[in-house]
Amino acid sequence: MRQLPVGLYQPADSVIHRLSGSAKLLCMLLLLIGVVNTTTLPGYGIWVLLTALLIRLARISPGTALGSAVRLKWFFGVILFMNLCFYQPEDPWVRWWIFSPSYAGLIQGIQVVARVFLLLAMSNVLMVSTAPLVMTDAMERLLSPLRLIGVPAGLIAMILSVAIQFIPTLFEETDNIRKAQTARGARFDSPRLWDKAKAVLPLLVPVFLAAFKRADELSMAMEARGYRGDTQSRKKKYPPFQTADWLALLLCAAVAAAFVMIR
Amino acid sequence: MPVELRKVSYTYAPGTPYAAPALKELSLTVGDGEFVGVMGRTGCGKSTLIQLIAGLAAPSDGQIFLDGENINERQFDRNLLRQKVGVVFQFPEIQLFETTVQKDVAFGLKYLDRSREQKEAAVRQALEWMGFDYEAVRNRSPLGFSGGEKRRLAIAGVLAVMPKFLILDEPLAGLDPLGRDAFLELLRKLNQGGMTIVMISHDADALAEYADRIVILKDGMLFKDGPAAQVFSDYKGLEANGTGAGQVSGIAERLRLRGWEIPAGTIRYRRLLDEIAGRWTQ
Numbered sequence: 001m002r003q004l005p006v007g008l009y010q011p012a013d014s015v016i017h018r019l020s021g022s023a024k025l026l027c028m029l030l031l032l033i034g035v036v037n038t039t040t041l042p043g044y045g046i047w048v049l050l051t052a053l054l055i056r057l058a059r060i061s062p063g064t065a066l067g068s069a070v071r072l073k074w075f076f077g078v079i080l081f082m083n084l085c086f087y088q089p090e091d092p093w094v095r096w097w098i099f100s101p102s103y104a105g106l107i108q109g110i111q112v113v114a115r116v117f118l119l120l121a122m123s124n125v126l127m128v129s130t131a132p133l134v135m136t137d138a139m140e141r142l143l144s145p146l147r148l149i150g151v152p153a154g155l156i157a158m159i160l161s162v163a164i165q166f167i168p169t170l171f172e173e174t175d176n177i178r179k180a181q182t183a184r185g186a187r188f189d190s191p192r193l194w195d196k197a198k199a200v201l202p203l204l205v206p207v208f209l210a211a212f213k214r215a216d217e218l219s220m221a222m223e224a225r226g227y228r229g230d231t232q233s234r235k236k237k238y239p240p241f242q243t244a245d246w247l248a249l250l251l252c253a254a255v256a257a258a259f260v261m262i263r
Numbered sequence: 264m265p266v267e268l269r270k271v272s273y274t275y276a277p278g279t280p281y282a283a284p285a286l287k288e289l290s291l292t293v294g295d296g297e298f299v300g301v302m303g304r305t306g307c308g309k310s311t312l313i314q315l316i317a318g319l320a321a322p323s324d325g326q327i328f329l330d331g332e333n334i335n336e337r338q339f340d341r342n343l344l345r346q347k348v349g350v351v352f353q354f355p356e357i358q359l360f361e362t363t364v365q366k367d368v369a370f371g372l373k374y375l376d377r378s379r380e381q382k383e384a385a386v387r388q389a390l391e392w393m394g395f396d397y398e399a400v401r402n403r404s405p406l407g408f409s410g411g412e413k414r415r416l417a418i419a420g421v422l423a424v425m426p427k428f429l430i431l432d433e434p435l436a437g438l439d440p441l442g443r444d445a446f447l448e449l450l451r452k453l454n455q456g457g458m459t460i461v462m463i464s465h466d467a468d469a470l471a472e473y474a475d476r477i478v479i480l481k482d483g484m485l486f487k488d489g490p491a492a493q494v495f496s497d498y499k500g501l502e503a504n505g506t507g508a509g510q511v512s513g514i515a516e517r518l519r520l521r522g523w524e525i526p527a528g529t530i531r532y533r534r535l536l537d538e539i540a541g542r543w544t545q
Contacts, residue, residue, distance in 0.1 A: 010280050064279075173357070179319045180358040183350035184371040184420060189341065202370070205360035209406070 007068060007127035008168070015244070016058035016129045021138030022238075023245035027252040028126050034256035035118050037263045044114050050255070051121050058129045065128065069120040076113045083109030136161035141238050162218065170211055177206045266316055266428065266459075267292045271325035273311050273483075285311040287483040288325065293428075293461060298454045300474030300491065301463045302506050308483040309463045310353070313430050316461075317350045329428075342374060349426030353433045355417035356410060364390070364416060365401040371424040389423035390416075392449055394442075411442065418446075422453075429453070431462045435469055447473050467509035471495050471530040479506055492528035511535050 140157030
């Protein structure tokens with residue numbers, strides 16, 4: 001495991017790390033609203049600067065922050081291509097077979113890619129700067145008002161936290177199995193696509209089996225220790241927001257509002 | 264077919280807060296036909312060592328040579344490496360995936376240039392070595408066996424290729440006493456047949472009994488390296504390191520404290536029995 005998985009929490013002491021989890025989640029939601037409502041080129045320029053600022057403030061290396069987005073380069077390529085060729089078939093530059101690239105399509109494609117890229121980068125900052133348990137606590141906190149209408153917030157938070165805790169385990173297990181099968185002669189590292197495709201099965205079957213087994217064992221262990229779901233209405237005390245939290249929320253709300261209004 | 268490590272270092276997740284050195288400038292040579300036991304406390308770099316030798320990870324620094332060839336050179340044939348070096352990982356039972364035992368054990372043979380009959384013979388041989396009746400199990404699903412049986416099936420899958428160099432990571436953990444002894448005897452037989460064996464284990468008793476040479480790692484560096492009789496004679500040093508030197512060395516040490524003259528290097532059960540019996544007849 002030479003490379004760390006994308007979005008793994010990296011402890012550090014930064015302004016962003018110190019913000020409370022729920023404040024960060026809300027900020028993320030606000031920024032998302034802002035990004036989705038951006039339509040102009042200068043607008044995206046501002047977002048790029050803002051994202052860079054966030055990365056800087058969180059003291060994350062740009063490589064870590066943008067890693068997941070860069071890995072999706074093929075996905076971005078396909079999205080761009082699809083939008084370019086199919087978005088507006090009425091007024092294309094040229095028409096060839098089923099493809100009809102247009103200016104509007106190009107702009108639309110660039111916009112979609114830019115939005116997804118920015119959101120990935122920002123959510124990566126959130127993930128990398130927030131410990132998984134803090135994150136699930138934050139989700140539970142934000143969901144807890146919904147308890148009034150019967151949403152099992154505690155249960156949802158438990159499911160999320162278990163799922164999140166499984167990620168590194170599964171990642172490690174996949175890595176182990178990949179190594180074991182490679183040593184047996186599976187050709188994951190072969191440059192040939194056909195070899196790679198054939199190597200998927202020896203990886204997938206054991207990983208799934210292991211995941212089910214683990215889930216089974218965990219549920220038994222939880223039951224053995226008396227877990228019975230969200231039966232007792234637990235009233236958790238959450239720490240109040242600090243000045244920094246309010247400030248961050250205010251800033252994000254202002255940015256989001258500005259972009260919504262400009263549109 | 265010697266394996267040679269020259270000043271090999273390895274660091275996990277370099278450049279992040281999780282960075283951790285696993286091996287530090289380790290130099291080690293394993294000669295043809297040796298039976299080497301590797302010991303060390305958890306986190307000393309044993310598993311990393313395996314992955315490096317098997318070419319599953321590249322060293323941060325230093326070189327690894329297999330038969331004189333650097334395995335991390337671009338032009339090195341990885342498939343040759345897979346064929347020469349077999350690895351039994353910790354809990355190998357997770358690697359089973361095929362629909363039948365026959366197919367799963369034959370998985371490693373898929374890319375080898377051998378005839379159908381040769382491949383089938385290799386599978387039969389490996390399964391029989393691991394204590395299975397070939398005809399009875401060949402068409403069963405490997406996933407329907409018990410945990411211990413699955414482990415033996417997985418090991419059969421590694422042995423079917425007949426690697427010249429076999430690495431085992433804690434193969435004894437979880438085996439029942441009978442299965443453990445049978446497996447160790449099999450390893451001895453394979454070793455006598457020319458297979459080089461490197462076995463990682465916390466089981467000092469097993470290593471004292473079967474390995475010729477003991478390598479002990481500590482914090483990613485060599486702590487001890489030498490003939491088993493010599494390394495395990497340092498009973499106090501090994502106990503202090505938390506590795507243990509095996510029961511036989513322990514008994515010999517106690518007898519010495521009582522004034523018995525047990526020669527240094529008495530690490531095997533038979534030898535100790537002979538010593539004690541010899542004193543009795545005097």
